[in-house]
Structure formats: structure tokens, C-alpha cells
Amino acid sequence: MKALGPYFKTQKLNIFWSVLSIAIVAFATLWQPHLLQQVLEAILKKDSDTVFKNGVILVVLGVIGVIAGVINTIYSAKIALNVATDMRADLYKKIQTFSFGNIEQFSASNLVVRMTNDINQVQQIVMALFQQLTRIPILFIGSFILAIMTLPSLWWIIIVMMVLIVLVSAFSFTRMGRYFGTMQELIERVNTLARENLMGIRVVKSFVQENNQIDQFAKSSDEMRDLSIKIGNLFAILMPAFFLIANLAMALAIFLVGGMVTDHPTYLAAITSFISYLMQILFSIVIGGFMMTFASRAFVSLGRIDEVFNTKPQLTFPDVPETTLGGSIHFDHVSFTYPGETDPTLKDISFDVKAGEMIGIVGATGSGKSTLAQLIPRLFDPDSGEVEVGGVDVKTVNENSLRKAVSFVLQRATIFSGTIAANLRQGKANASLADMQWAAEIAQSAEFINRLDKQFDAEVEERSANFSGGQKQRLAITRGVIGKPAILIMDDSTSALDARSEKLVQQALEKELTGTTTVIIAEKISSIIKADRILVLDDGQLIGQGTHKELVQNNPTYQEIYHTQKALEEV
DSSP, X not given: OGGGHHHHXXXXXXXXXXXXXXXXXXXXXHHHHHHHHHHHHXXXXXXXXXXXXXXXXHHHHHHHHHHHHHHHHHHHHHHHHHHHHHHHHHHHXXXXXXXXXHHHHHOHHHHHHIIIIIHHHHHHHHHHIIIIITHHHHHHHHHHHHHHHHOGGGHHHHHHHHXXXXXXXXXXXXXXXXXXXXHHHHHHHHHHHXXXXXXXXXHHHHTTOHHHHHHHHHHHHHHHHHHHHHXXXXXHHHHHHHHHHHHHHHHHHHHHHHHHTTTOXXXXXXXXXXXXXXXXXXXXXXXXXXXXXXXXXXXXXXXHHXXXXXXOOSOOOOOOOOOOXXXXXXXXXXXXXXXXXXXXXXXXXXXXXXXXXXXXXXXXXXXXXXXXXXXXXXSSOOSEEEEEETTEEGGGSOHHHHHHHEEEEOSSOOOOSEEHHXXXXXXXXXXXXXXXXXXXXXXXXXXXXXXSSSGGGOEEOGGGTTSOHHHHHHHHHHHHHTTOOSEEEEESTTTTSOHHHHHHHHHHHHHHOTTSEEEEEOSSGGGTTTOSEEEEEETTEEEEEEOHHHHHHHOHHHHHHHHHHHHHHHO
């Protein structure tokens, strides 16, 4: 609950009214049986004035209790909603500070569950805290004291009933706590399966894997069902057990009072109040037990949320003034290993790139091409060695400075829902229509954007489903070039383009971005054949660099790639 402290501090006024109103509800609930006892005693004495006076007080007390209950519900809901909203916003803000490594550590679906389901669990327990948990101690202590004051000789019945209820509760609620922890894991697994299936629906349909996917989902869903049944069975046993204990206690109390009523006539009025207090004690223990069970589920969620808050970003940027970085790139004996891996992905890489050069990077799958490119905008930090941009170590510059200087266009284009203009303004926040048109002409996306009714204000559906793969890549390139970066990295980002469109993009880049350093990662040598220099990677090592002509003559790995692709083209 310590994690909720800062959020409660902002809700002091709401908490005050919530606690005050629930205290009034608890007082009204406790005092009604006592007044009822006085009414019954007055009836036995035929004292009509006292009956009327206490009857009016009972009605007024009931009305006050209802009004206070409504006020408590309103303010408890306000507290719960505000706390959940603030916590969700802070959690999202924290996730935005994570590096690629942190995201991979948790996984995207895991973080989504923590921001949705886990936050909802916390919201429910905060609501219950100010509706029930605040009232339970007052009711329990008050009912216990008033029950003993009502019939002092039957104090032992209260103790026996409480011990039996606590034993049953302890047996059941400890199991429920474990079950709720497992339930959160199953919810996460089902969400992951559903997300992967829906995002990869084309693959599922292409390989006719619908039945296999249904079986996998059904298996996880069945596990959730079975666990829910176990929890339901425990609840089904609990309530009858609690009421059996309470009814036996009441029956015993009535039986004993029946033998004492001759000597103590007032016990006849007192027994009704005593039974009411017994039921309130039962209610307090049962509701308290249920709340603790739900709290245990919320604590699991709170712990998962706390884990995100306590995770330190693997990359942190220094708090220094923004600077304008040039387009030169320098790698000095750089080695890199992914977290959790033992074998390095990059081994002792060194090279220099002058501002304005076009650099190609080729190599077999898994040779480290994309990893090398990701070190330039500092998406990861190297294990050893230095990476410099514009003659400055990337670890010493402001994040905004580096992001403005380096633009990264990925092979798998991610276009967000909204409008085309909103996506392009991620590359340049104050981009004008002229800027968008200029960038679209370079990326060859103007070809289809200008045909749309709303052009740059056209809607982008969820996961950009209303655009083809080639169109999404061209939109991604448009977003990448609109800010006129010092360095443009294109990680196989023209793979979905036809040969004509790819050639037009390359020609436009050469013509319009003359001062920009362009780093092109490509599977096809035809994509980087005109590069000023080509870097050849193999198993994480830089085994050659030079122009296409030089590498064809003296680099065996490049020769093999080139001749293989040439042979395939001839075939």
C-alpha cells in the first residue's frame, strides 16, 4: 500500500468526506439495535411516549445512514477513479522512458496487462478500502462491545463464534490468495495469445492454422475456467459455513435466554439487539475476509505495477543543453551483447563515416547489421568501445539532440492510428503542409496520398490496415525524412517497394538530402550498389569495406552475396 501513498496525498479532501460519511454510517448501524432494544422495553412497559420518541429517532437515524452511505459511495468512487487515472498516466510515462532492452524484458503484452487489468484491480481495492475496509473495524469493535454490554453473561458465545469463523476464513482465504495470483498470470497468457493471433491473422489464414490457434486459446481459456470454478466452489462453501456458525450461535443464545427470561424479563428485549450485534460481527469478519482476499489479488497487481516503477531504464541521457549534431559517424572498437545472451552480436567494430556520405551495410542474416545501426541513435549502449555522432560521444548528448540528428526508418513500418499528418508530425512536430508534400515526393508516397479525399488528413485505421505494405513503408520513409535529419538510417525499409519505386526513392534522396548521411541496410546489393562505401558484416565482425567495385574484386563474402543474387536475377 506504500505505493498508493503519493496518490492519496492528492485526494485529501475526498478522503476526509469519505471517512466522515462512513463513520456516520457505522454509528447509525451500531446504534439502531440499541434503540430497538429501548423500544421493545418501552413496549413491555407500555410506555407509548418512549416508543414514539425512539421510533422517530430510529427513522431519522436510518435516513442519515442512507444519505451518508450515498455520500461515501460518491467520494470513494472519486478517490478510486482519480488514483487509477493518475497511476495509469504515471505508469505509461515510466514505460516511455524504457529502452528497447526494458521493453523486451517485460514484453509489450505484459505491459499492456499491467496498465489495464492490474490498474483495474487496484482501482477496485481502493474503492473497497473507503467503502468497506474503513467501516469494518468500527463495526466489529463497536458490535463486540455493545453485544457484551447487552447480554454480559453470553460473552463466551461471541468468542466461540468468532474463533470458528476466523478458522474457516483462514483455511479458505489463504487458498484464494494463491488462486488469484495464478489468475493474473492466466489472464496475461490469454491476452498474449489473442494479441499475437489477431496481429498475425494473415499468417494464421495463410497456413490454415485456425484450428491450432483455437486449440491453444481454448486450452488457456479452459485453465482460467477451471481456476474460476475452484474459486467459485470455495465461495459456495464459505457463505453457508459462515451462516451455519452464526445461526447456531443465535439458536444457542435464544435457548439460554429462554431459561433466564423468568428471572430477567428485560432479556426478552435484549436478545433482539444481541442477535443484531452477532450478525454485525459476522458481517464484519466475513466482509473483512473477502476484502482481504480481493486485497491479496490487488496486492499481486500492485506488486506488478511497482515492479515497472522500480525498474531503472537501461539507458539514461545526461541532463545537458541541446546541441546541433553533425552527420559524421565514428565507431571505435565497439562490441555489443544483447541482455541475457552470452555470445556477442558485434565484435570489435571500427569505422568512420563522413557527413553527407551514403553508406551501405550488407551481410548474412544474423550478422549484426540492424544491431550496428541501432547503436547510432543509442537504442542500445555498447559493452565496450565508443560510438560518436557529429564528433561527440552519444552517451554525453541530450536525448532530443540525438533524436533530431538521427532518423531511423525500420523495415517493419509502424504507422499509428489517427491521420497521415499526425504520423508525419512525429518526425517534425511543426511540419507544415509544404514540408509534408516535400517529404512525400521524396518517399514516393505523394503518389497515393494525393489521390485520397482528405490527402494528409486522411484517416489511418488501427495497425494501418487501410494501407498496403509498400504504402506503409513509403509513409515511414516520409516520416523519416521530413525533419531533414543529419543522419538517415534505412533498415531494409524499401523491401516492400517495387524496383521502380525503390529507384525513385534513392534518386530523390541523393538529390534532396545532399547534406544528409544515409545509412542503408539492405539484403539486395542493388539497393546499395551506388553507395560511397559499403560495410560487409559476417558473424558480428566487420570483414570488409569499400565501394561496390572494390569489394567485388577483393572480398570473398561480398563476392558470394553478389554472385548469388546475380545468378538468381539471371534465372
